[in-house]
Amino acid sequence: ANSNKIGVETDYEVIGIEPGAGLMGLAKTAISDYELNNWTLVEGSSAAMAAELKKAYDAEEPIIVTGWTPHWMFSAYDLKYLDDPKGSFGGAEDINTLVRKGLEQDAPGAYKILDQFFWEPSDMESVMVEVSNGSSPAEAAEKWIDANPDKVAEWTNGARAGNEESIDLVFVAWDTEIASTNVVGKVLEQNGYDVSYVQVEVGPMFAGVANNSADAMVGAWLPGTHVEYYETYKNDLVDLGPNLQGTKNGLVVPAYVDIDSVEDLQD
Ligand code: PBE
Incomplete structure (x- = not known):
């Protein structure tokens, strides 16, 4: 265990938003569906998530956030959704x-x-x-x-x-x-x-x-x-x-992060 490269780089943290948000429930479902037992979904706020994303992006450091569309962050930064082959985040x-x-x-x-x-x-x-x-x-x-x-x-x-x-x-x-x-x-x-x-x-x-x-x-x-x-x-x-x-809802990473799917978070 604890051998996943992106996991080690991010302390096995997904940066979440407000605890009651629907997206947080979907992210918990994903963690369970993909058996991401080592990972923590960090509660916070939408503003704090955006601030963490900006900080990481400016430093070109790896980060994984819960994200949604429409959102200004896709205009401000070069980002990608992680593929969700199990459909944990639902569709449009x-x-x-x-x-x-x-x-x-x-x-x-x-x-x-x-x-x-x-x-x-x-x-x-x-x-x-x-x-x-x-x-x-x-x-x-x-x-x-x-x-x-x-x-x-x-x-x-x-x-x-x-x-x-x-x-x-x-x-x-x-x-x-x-x-x-x-x-x-x-x-x-x-x-x-x-x-x-x-x-x-x-x-x-x-x-x-x-x-x-x-x-x-x-x-x-x-x-x-x-x-x-x-x-x-x-x-x-x-x-x-x-x-x-x-x-759209999902897990979002900067384009420079070298993974493409929620499955890539598995050990
Ligand atoms: N959101 C934006 C909300 C709905 C609007 C995706 C952050 C949520 O409940 O997760």
Whole structure:
């Protein structure tokens, strides 16, 4: 044992993110599926993972992180996903919009905009890149909205303007959800709603929409990543379907790391 070269070089550590993230559950499944008994999945945060990745990348040192697409880090660095022949990380997924029961009656315009909100991975990634380059999420959202009037017009088409009703959006501080929440929130603001952006942990995000303490979330990764949260709460909320299609989860390494598959982590 303990003879795996990349394992020795990385202290047999995979750099993870927030403990409740779906991706962490998938990474644990992978560790079990591939019998990576020597390996530790390190808990932390998305921001800490990105900082570790930057540090290793700048020094050209080996590192393995839990990663996902869309993400700015694929624009900033030359990275690759490790092949996952056992399919532990699942396939391409959708990101769905979930709203509380009763929102349609209480704020029909906001409901319609949330229902019509749909964009491409490249749209989301461009907002993420702006934020990673130092823009505030609000600035990056406004810039994307100004540059994409046709898409925004499709989302607001037929939506009644609000009368400054408050809309509480819940989100986790994942780079993807910071981008989407700020963009759809700004569009709601421009259409007469008073939007709050409430940062929470993943469990409370789903629970908040299900128990009516929040109005909406735009970061439900389905069918796999958030399956447990979704199954727990789906009967108590309204699923408005995908706002984006074609995500990916997996283990990610810099291109200079000389392995290609999760199987290469086995002793
Ligand atoms: N993520 C990004 C989340 C969903 C959004 C992949 C880090 C997760 O629950 O793992």
